Amino acid sequence: xxxxPALPFIPILEIIGTFVFAISGTLxxxxxxxxxxxxxxxxxxxxxxxxxxxxxxxxxxxxxxxEEHLLITVLASVVVAVLFRRKIVKFRRTMFLFDTAGIALxxxxxxxxxxxxxxxxxxxxxxxxxxxxxxxxxxxxxxxxIPLIFRKEIYATACLAGGGTYLLMRLAPVPAGIPMGVxxxxxxxxxxxxxxxxxxFPNLNP
Numbered sequence: 001x002x003x004x005p006a007l008p009f010i011p012i013l014e015i016i017g018t019f020v021f022a023i024s025g026t027l028x029x030x031x032x033x034x035x036x037x038x039x040x041x042x043x044x045x046x047x048x049x050x051x052x053x054x055x056x057x058x059x060x061x062x063x064x065x066x067e068e069h070l071l072i073t074v075l076a077s078v079v080v081a082v083l084f085r086r087k088i089v090k091f092r093r094t095m096f097l098f099d100t101a102g103i104a105l106x107x108x109x110x111x112x113x114x115x116x117x118x119x120x121x122x123x124x125x126x127x128x129x130x131x132x133x134x135x136x137x138x139x140x141x142x143x144x145x146i147p148l149i150f151r152k153e154i155y156a157t158a159c160l161a162g163g164g165t166y167l168l169m170r171l172a173p174v175p176a177g178i179p180m181g182v183x184x185x186x187x188x189x190x191x192x193x194x195x196x197x198x199x200x201f202p203n204l205n206p
Contacts, residue, residue: 014109017102018070022047022077023088024099025139030085032143036078042139043078044071049135054110054127058117096195103132104187107159108166108180121167128166129159154194154201162187 025046029039048070052062064070081088088095110131114124133156137147149156162183169179193199 013105015069015073016098017105018047018073019077020095020098020102021135022074023081024095025135026078026081027085027088027095028139028143030081036082039082040075040078042142043081044074045142046135046139047074047077049138050106050131050133051110051135053134054114054131057130058114058119058127060117100188100191101184103155103159103191104162104184107132107163107187108183111163111166112180115170125160125163125167128163129156132156132159154190154199157201158187158190158194161190 022043025043026039028046029042034042048062048064052064055062064074107128109128111124111128113131114127115121119127133149137149140147162185165186166179166183169182172179
């Protein structure tokens with residue numbers, strides 16, 4: 001089921017997700033008192049790190065090399081975050097919602113790209129999660145933080161739940177676009193409920 005050509009809004013959503021992730025990275029860099037160059041590096045790896053690793057693992061050219069508008073989006077986000085940092089910080093909750101929508105979208109986009117290359121559904125699921133969360137892992141490591149997915153908080157698990165649903169729905173005779181929409185909603189819902197009700201996994205040293 002080839003769904004992406006039937007969904008012309010996907011490039012726009014990809015730009016929005018990249019923009020929000022890059023701003024998140026820039027704000028993290030600012031909290032760590034990095035200089036503008038350091039902020040740019042953190043913004044880049046946050047927004048494009050996951051997709052870059054996915055493409056390298058799939059033996060493809062990284063997406064930002066093929067589509068330079070994503071790199072331009074990252075640069076623009078750094079400028080916006082630096083100039084309007086104080087105002088953006090006031091909308092942390094809104095940024096969290098966009099970040100949640102971003103991991104949902106990138107999970108499904110990463111899976112679809114992997115499936116088109118011809119990998120198995122299980123590998124495609126892994127590629128989807130890598131696309132969504134690896135940039136945040138690199139960001140946290142560079143900023144001397146324990147990556148979020150290695151802590152108790154439900155994060156990558158939400159991507160796995162939505163991604164698994166997406167794979168199952170692709171097998172069903174449903175209109176193009178519905179599997180993606182349902183999967184995105186599941187990831188967002190699981191993530192929001194996990195934060196609201198403080199769902200978490202027990203750590204290994206309670």
